[in-house]
Amino acid sequence: MVENPRAEWTNEDKNKANLDNVAKDILYKTMDKNMFSKIKTCSTAKDIWEKLTQLCEGNDQTKENKLAVAIQMFDNAKIKSGETMTEFDERFSNIICELIALGKIYTNREIALKVM
Template sequence: MASASFSPAAPPVFTGEGFHIWLVKMRTYIQAFNLWEVVNSDAELAPLRANPTVAQMRQHTDERTKKHKAMSCIQNCVSDVIFTRIMTCETPKQAWDKLKEEFQGTERTRQQQLLNLRRDFENLKMKEEETVKQHSDRIMAVVNSIRLLGEQFDEVRIVEKVLSTLLERYKAKISSLEDSRDLTRVSLTELINTLYAQEQRRASRIEEHQEGAFQARSKPSSSNAAYKGKKNWRDKSKADASKK
C-alpha cells in the first residue's frame, strides 16, 4: 500500500484519446497502491482457514478489498462516457481488458501495428536538410509508439539506427568515435550531443567563410568608389582651370 507520506497524482481522465499513454500512466498509478496484481490477474482469493488469528483475518480482509480499490481507481480515471462501457464489469481485470480491447485492439491488431511500426523504423533515413536532433526525434517518435504497444526496444538498437542513417558529412566523426569509444556503450544522449557539437562547428565555419567572401566582394567596390572620387576631383580641377 502507498505510504501515508506519498500520494501519487491520479492520471488524467481518459476520454477516448491518447489511450496508450494513459495506459502506461494508469499502470504506474495502480502499482503505486500495490494493486496491480488484482488488475493483471483474476485469481480467486483463497478462503480463510479455520481458526484464523486476528492478523490473518485482517490480511484476508485487506486482500479481498483490493479488487474494489483497483476497480475504483479505474472507474474514477475515465470519463462518464467511457465508464458506461465498463460499468457491468465485475472485476478490475475485466474492466482493464475491456478498455484495452476497445481502444488498443485485439492482439492481432496490436501485432499488425507493431509490424507497421517496425517497417517504418527500418525505412527511416536522414534527410539532407535535417539536423541530428530532428533526425533522432523522428526515430524516437516511432520507437516510443512501439514501446507504448508493450514491446521492449533497447537503446543500443536506437544508437545503431542513428549511426547507420547519418549523412556522409558525419562519417569522419563516426570513424573518430569508433577509434576512441566502444559504440555499444555510448548512450543516445551522448551521441546526439557529440554530433550536435560537430554541427555547431560546421555551421560556424560556413558562417565565417560566407562572411569572408562578403568582405572580399566588398573591397573592390570600395576601391572603385575611391577611384571614382579621385577622378571626379581631377575633372573638377580641370574645369576650374579652364574657367580661369
C-alpha cells in the same frame, strides 16, 4: 471474486470484496466518460483491467499490425525537406519508442546506420 451469498461471507471474503471495490474506484476515477461507457458493465476490477487492456493494446492481430506499421516507418524514416535535425530526431525517437513498446528491439548499430 466472492461467489458465496453475502450473508455467508467470511472476513477474508469481505476483505477481497473491499479490495475489489477500492481497485474499481481507482480505475473509474482515472478514465473519461467515453472510456467509462465501455467498461461500465464489468463487474470486477479484473474484468475492467482486462477490458481496458484489450481496448488500449488490442488483440494479437492488432499488435502484429501495429508492429508491421512501426517497422515500415523505421525502414522508411528519412529527414524531410525543411525538417531540422532536432525535429527528425524527435520523430525518429518516437518510432523507436513505439517499436520497443511493441517488442521490437534494434541494436544501437542498426539505429545509427539508419540515421546516417
